Amino acid sequence: MGVACTLSCGQCSYNKNVFLGIGFRYISLQAILEWYEEEEGRKQIIEYINKKEPIYECYDGLYLCQNCNYILNKTYLHLEAGSQSYMNSYSCPRCRDKMPSKPLENETEINRLKCPECKCSNLKVEFYMDWD
Numbered sequence: 001m002g003v004a005c006t007l008s009c010g011q012c013s014y015n016k017n018v019f020l021g022i023g024f025r026y027i028s029l030q031a032i033l034e035w036y037e038e039e040e041g042r043k044q045i046i047e048y049i050n051k052k053e054p055i056y057e058c059y060d061g062l063y064l065c066q067n068c069n070y071i072l073n074k075t076y077l078h079l080e081a082g083s084q085s086y087m088n089s090y091s092c093p094r095c096r097d098k099m100p101s102k103p104l105e106n107e108t109e110i111n112r113l114k115c116p117e118c119k120c121s122n123l124k125v126e127f128y129m130d131w132d
């Protein structure tokens, strides 16, 4: 199940709660469609629901902007059926650069994050609860 954590900077006032992983509303494409907001992704989900044996990956993660270090907490969505596939994508809300196609993979990477505001390496990550 998913976890929530707080990112806080030891040197400036940056402080952010983020959610990572999956919750119970991620168990099927139908369930995801009930809360997924982005237009293009919704269209794709509807299309893939009707395909034969669709495979999907969907979870919340942290995208790190390679240009300005902005940390974006968003849902990763990857759909696949036969030879077709779809992957959602984001651009950085701060500098408009394209975000990496996948969120950070593991805790080690998350613990290595730098503060997106003051760029210091003193960013604390505290995991505080399971969400669902």
Ligand SMILES: [Zn+2]
Pocket (backbone or CB within 6 Å): 009, 010, 011, 012, 013, 014, 115, 116, 117, 118, 119, 120
């Ligand atoms: Zn900072």
Ligand SMILES: [Zn+2]
Pocket (backbone or CB within 6 Å): 065, 066, 067, 068, 069, 070, 092, 093, 094, 095, 096, 097
């Ligand atoms: Zn950026």
